[in-house]
Amino acid sequence: MTTDTRTAAPTPAGTAGLRSPDEHHGLETTLDLLARMDLAHASEADVLRAMELMVTHAEFPCLGAKSVFRRGSVAHVVLDDMDDPDVPARLLERLQAFAADIDGESGFHSFIATFRGPLPTTEADFEASLFGLLQRLHDADDRSWADGVGSDPNDPHFAFSAGGSAYFIVGLHPAASRVARRAPLPTLVFNPHGQFEELRAEGRFDGMRTTIRRRDEDLQGFVNPMVADHGDSTEALQYSGRRHAAGWEPPLDVKPAAGSEVLDLHTDDRVKTNTDTRTDTHQGNPHDDLAGRTAQHD
Template sequence: MKSLSTLLGSSARRDLESGPDDGVVRALTEMVTHPEYPCLGARSVFRRDTASVVVLDEMEHADDLATLADALRTFAARTKDATNFVSLIAAFRSPVVTSEAQFEELLWGVLQTLHDGDDQPWTEGVSDDPAQPHFAFSHAGTAFFIVGLHPAASRIARRAPLPMLVFNLHAQFERLREEGGFDRMRTAIRTRDTRLQGGVNPMAEDHGDSSEARQYSGRAVDDDWKPPFEAREDDA
């Protein structure tokens, strides 16, 4: 079997840029179910077939982001009572991402556009200020924890052949914490990530200790970092 790094190489990206949507889904499934992939939550989603994947063209195109917004609304309504881990994954065929800073800007551009077009108030129980420890992104009345993946990621676990945004229900992590399984899963993931990368992700923090916004893009950021995002005044 190919190593995870080899699996995520440039040849995989070239194949997916022009391939059909089901090719993207197959490549994503192969990546997440690879024995070296550290995120147990993601592996659970694909093992249970509870991942919703939408393949789009552009991260900056209004029509593609409108499609994503519709998919998120449908996903939020369908999974509001889910007991298993579920995720919505948006994969973009373009642009070609060459740096972590570029991807970070694109990611927050997508989230700002989604928020600007959202007619629901910010989810109760989480902050709309990305500088606050209890921040979580909100769309369609649902709180999400975002995981960004792209070809130029320095962390192997965040590296993918195409730019992708994974929308995880924030409530599923809170439920896991209440049931006592969160610490165990977190420790296992960090152990697997260390085995893959040689060290723990320096941005890995627990919700409430620092803003999860710092983790969304996967880029290591300074203490004074602020994302290019602003919530509407009626949500503040």
């Protein structure tokens, strides 16, 4: 079963079947309460309402996410299982419809895919499901990679492409060590890359980024060690929300595009046009998770 919804402005608390937690609860407590509500078997309206309660909470740090819910510029689909082999085709179809729907519109927009399962118990479990889905989504996509971003997952200018559009992906799930990533159900947020370029062109990007990172530090106690600017390191490091040690490479095999190799007239060898230029800029104990706890890495 699936649902695909373009939200209107936020509904008042309690209009869906989901009963809102007390507004005086902190974000972490609110998320704990939502996690106990068995949303995997709830109505689609309640699943969407739970995401809205998370994002619109006063402590939630991401201003862009707040904006899309406030303006009603969210497209939301609920799918049964993240590992279902039928999911990529459905997801690709909806992403293409989303891209067509927002074409020419300014401001923030997000496509949110929430899955009723599987519910991960570790960050590694969620990351495996996330990249497994992205691989199958890419394999099902017959359109060229999006213009303006790298297609090599290790490239500092990499961004995921679906249906010819580039997206920055934010993974959310109940086992996340960062509070801001701790959604009650596994969720992928596809943020169009073009809207970040629009912010840069308007001179608003740096200020917004600084505010979001400050708010995340206020919530968690320290800055997310995985955050980096586009062009400094591959953004795929940030997709799952899991902390990675130096040398980690995204488990994503991107098929070469037509013309991605050129003939060197002097050596008659074929040379790839994309090279791995990533340098790791992250510091800290590689065995700590994103909440600063000692974690076991696979």
